Amino acid sequence: MIAEFGLAALWLAAALAALQLLAGSLALTPRGAGLAAVVRPVAVVQGLLGLVAFVALIVLFCETDLSVKLVAMNSHSAKPFIYKLAGAWGNHEGSMLLWVTVMGLSGGFLALVEKRLPEPTMLATLAGQAFVSLGFYAFLLLSSNPFERLSPVPAEGQGLNPLLQDIGLAFHPPTLYLGYVGLSVAFSFAIGALVTREVGPAFARAMRPWVLGAWIFLTLGITAGSYWAYYELGWGGWWFWDPVENASLMPWLAATALLHSASVLAARNALRAWTIMLGVVAFSMSMVGTFLVRSGILTSVHAFAVDPERGSFILALLAINIGGALTLFGLRAATVTEGERFAPVSREGALVFNNVMLSATLGIVLFGTLYPLAAEAMGAKVSVGPPYFNPMSAIFVAPMLIVLAVGPLLRWRRDTFARVSGSVALPALLAAAAAVGVAFWTQAGLLPMLGLVLAAGLALASLLPLRGRGLRRTPLAVWGMVMAHFGVAVALGGMASDSAFSVEKLVASRVGETTAVGPWQVRLDRIEPVAGQNWTAMEARLFVSYRGGAPIAAFPQSRSFWTPPQQTSESALITRWNGQLYTVLGEQSDDGRWQLRLWWKPFVTLIWFGGVLIALGGLLALLGRVSSDLRRLIAREKIADRRQRQGR
């Protein structure tokens, strides 16, 4: 019953999306103006119905209702409860249902709270949101029905990919989806603004919290995903330039650019067409990512189903949405009036530079990600990895980071380098000192060295906007900017430190033997079998000591799952303030020795601390913007109220 109930809710939500599109479009014409009142309530109800369907699916997974095909394919009664719950979105259909649910809820929330924009722009925006949602409803209902029944009912489910049986999975996909789909609102805003030609600071202010919110979730999702890959895969790396990782990085790059250009539009009424374009591009990248990940044309834990029909369907959606938006942009961009002017050396100039560099980086990642697909279509099998991505993206990221150090100090509209040169002298000096330091003391490669130098300079420079301000009176948004930029320096420092200073040791060790890795002594104390709810494992007890200090125990495992049968290695990490010891247990060789793979990774944790700082900075900026918007709204209502009373 629950499955049918969920399906009915889904169909109803799709019907309401169609109604929302129709009413929203007609309300823009003089004759259909009466329909305007319908649009907002419909958007809210549509979002709630999507939520109902999603909750129904979660209930089915929690009960392990094996008569539902999706549950039987992806769950198992012996699975821990939390993974039954997370299993609801750890598969193709469930994750697409999560996608439309989030999209519907975003639209509903938008309809409820956004009152600043002119009504026609709002109607066009909500119609745009409904149009995009409708495509995904069709995809879900026609080719990926999550509520399909199975007959006969199997005795037991097939289980969930063990790699996905991790607490990270419970939060990683929903976080990323909130980011991806949050960008759909920016996309709809761009469409709405193009339809009514109302592009200005008010539009940017309305759009900005959504972009910020989506960007925060993307940042957190990428950070968490990176850490998950780092400890779960057992390869010691934290970023593999895997197409799936790139799929989340590309919308992030576009959203970062959009965030900054929306700030220019809100503060200075410039970069109008550019901001609209980025709004379109950001969500397009989300959809490209979804296509790459969900169509099954890639091999990874994310490619749940290899089904050409689904791939074509998403591709068609992509083509309609992106093509339609770009056509609209092409038709209307010329009528978007020119924004305010500014000199090349100015805050706007720096932001434009960073926007262009971010876009170029996006282009590099996009090309590298799509190239293997294009090559395969022409009969050649290739893969593209770090040797391409690292240097190519650095070419654009490095100049961007240099401008990032200076840009926030520049004045709007027009400035000179001479005025800020005094302020940036200190960070430049620090960077130079770091350059001398790394050149003399390390044998790191060019990119890690460059990273260390830039991180040192940027860490200091990012704090400069606070100089000379009363700290209490500094707006939250400025705090947010400083924190996010500082986070970039922190993350960069972690990345560079990891690749410059990591020590790796691969040994076959007898029980009782000690291995040195960097400043650590690692003793293999014993190996014993252990068992969990749906796995068995060989577990090593390692006693590790840092520079001869007291030994600490670490327990890496080599795990065997039985539903489905698969082996994974569970790494054990020892975290210190200055880095992590990473231990992996391998196989036993014929002579009884055990393989151990050990890394000492100085300051590697800074990568994820930096990511969290960036997200927190975004959160502060969001709070600052929302509270000042609220204050402005309240003030305006008071004035309107007073006028009304005086008029009487």
Next chain:
Amino acid sequence: MNTIKPKHQRLVLALVALAALVGAALLAIWGLRSQASYFYVPQELVASPPAPDRAVRLGGMVEQGSLKTEADGVTISFVVGDGKARVPVRFKGIVPSLFVEGSGVVAEGKRAADGTFVADNLLAKHDEKYVPREMQDMTAEQAKQVVAETR
């Protein structure tokens, strides 16, 4: 420094953006040509070997009886074959689970001067649900033959 005339400013911005994106595209094409790693089966690798420092991937079946572990306990050597050619492979590291003789493997690495393939990563067939992409294709094209000949 003067602000630019309104008409020109938009044009200049558009040109700057365009130049950067075209630059990025050209750079990407150049980078991809020199850095993309191609997939080989043993026959192709022997017939037209890639340059020694070029990273490529080699896919095939691990020959029965060819798997040996060296004295350090972490370096292994084995032969990857496709029924038409045989390539010796060396790998130092923890092998993926389900990597056994007679099963398929994709090795990422470089071809050394002596003809040995030095792998820095191995991808093995995990189970029916998660198969490396190249191996899927191989099952269709060659696996039957390969299995018949390696058995």
